[in-house]
Amino acid sequence: MKLHIVNRAPDAGRAVEQALSAMAAEDRLLLIEDGVQGALPSLVDEFASIEGRLYALHEDLEARGLMNRHDERVEVVDVEGFVTLTEQAERTLSWY
């Protein structure tokens, strides 16, 4: 299992599209920085193909005033959870 890390919103460039196309069936995706916008209900459908494997970083949601505005299908993790995700993955790939 690999962890893909995306720091771009779905409508900013091709990072999300490229990450999704590179993901294997067990891989997970973590949204950080501006990428957390993808956790909003209006944008989360971009990630329909990986439901249950989508995470967003608490600190970056909070910094943008988006806590409690994210879709319930997104699992929110704090930075310690970010570290845990990297422990569980055999490697990480960053898309930016």
Place this chain on the structure above:
Amino acid sequence: MRYAILLMGAPYSDQASHSALRFARALLARGHRLETVFFYHDGVYNAARLAAPPQDEPHLVDGWAALHAEHGVTLQVCIAAALRRGLLDEREASRHGKSGHSVEAPFELTGLGQLVDVGLSCDRLVTFGP
């Protein structure tokens, strides 16, 4: 686990440096070892000795230096990316006939081969891009 971080974002231009430093502190707090932070592309500006941000903002250069002092993290700066951006240690400044230097210990100028070594020897390499 043994971790390494690759940082390619410029300080204060995008969030990458702040994200990387926050991640570094979190993994150390969980008991992992952080072997190296490798600064590449615009990430090399994190090694600017003369950086003087406002006192009420995080001082990234000092933040990295503290990781070295407290946890023995090596701070490796890609020499090719650094020199062309005016980031030279005393040795390189002298070699290029410059009157001052802009990089000092604990940051060290190294080659890209070091990044390959880090990628091979560490359990996890996490990249923070611009």
